[in-house]
Amino acid sequence: MAPKLKKLVLTGAAGRLGSYLREPLAKMCDELVSSDLAADIGTLYARETYVRADLSDLAAMEALTKDADMIAHFGAIGDEAAFDAILQSNIVGAYNIWEAAHHNSVRRIIYASSIHAVGMYPKTDFIGTDVPHRPDTYYGLAKCFAEDLAQMFWDKRGLEAVCLRILSCAKVSSARGRFMA
Ligand SMILES: NC(=O)c1ccc[n+]([C@@H]2O[C@H](COP(=O)([O-])OP(=O)(O)OC[C@H]3O[C@@H](n4cnc5c(N)ncnc54)[C@H](O)[C@@H]3O)[C@@H](O)[C@H]2O)c1
Numbered sequence: 001m002a003p004k005l006k007k008l009v010l011t012g013a014a015g016r017l018g019s020y021l022r023e024p025l026a027k028m029c030d031e032l033v034s035s036d037l038a039a040d041i042g043t044l045y046a047r048e049t050y051v052r053a054d055l056s057d058l059a060a061m062e063a064l065t066k067d068a069d070m071i072a073h074f075g076a077i078g079d080e081a082a083f084d085a086i087l088q089s090n091i092v093g094a095y096n097i098w099e100a101a102h103h104n105s106v107r108r109i110i111y112a113s114s115i116h117a118v119g120m121y122p123k124t125d126f127i128g129t130d131v132p133h134r135p136d137t138y139y140g141l142a143k144c145f146a147e148d149l150a151q152m153f154w155d156k157r158g159l160e161a162v163c164l165r166i167l168s169c170a171k172v173s174s175a176r177g178r179f180m181a
Pocket of ligand 1: 011012013014015016017018035036037038053054055056073074075076077078079088089093112113114115165166167168169170
């Protein structure tokens with residue numbers, strides 16, 4: 001069994017995936033620091049604390065990730081939006097997370113990327129994880145930026161990252177949803 005982490009930071013803790021992740025992540029570490037823009041996230045699990053912070057604030061991200069072993073970076077605008085909003089939360093936010101992680105010698109970031117990073121490939125194509133980016137939205141473009149940021153910080157600074165291209169994590173309520181069109 002993998003050794004327990006000391007401090008784990010979860011961004012996007014008030015969101016859909018963050019809400020699913022809080023309980024299992026709290027069991028993996030001595031201290032889970034959950035963070036989001038929300039005023040609060042309800043009842044906290046054992047060993048969990050909550051910090052309200054904006055991803056676009058570098059100083060806040062540096063304070064949040066101090067002494068962390070790992071960051072699960074799930075905070076972002078979770079769908080297509082105006083470019084200015086994507087720029088602050090998803091692009092500047094990702095930059096701040098990686099800069100703060102490096103500043104604080106965090107070992108690893110788990111990043112919630114998306115299939116929208118490669119959304120312009122025809123749905124009938126079987127593509128690998130190593131194909132060039134072909135984003136279908138500003139949202140997908142921001143995922144490409146963060147994936148490249150992760151690669152650059154690994155190549156230049158040895159900061160580990162795992163970028164998960166999540167397909168969909170939502171209740172399937174239609175035939176279209178099952179097909180993932
Ligand atoms: N749910 C899915 O099916 C799916 C699929 C692919 C990728 N993803 C990715 O997974 C992550 C989580 O998705 P979700 O469905 O839980 O989204 P969500 O919208 O439910 O949660 C995202 C959270 O990020 C927070 N956030 C946004 N901007 C912020 C900022 N500037 N500072 C601090 N917090 C901020 C929001 O307040 C929200 O609680 C996102 O990065 C999303 O792009 C989700």
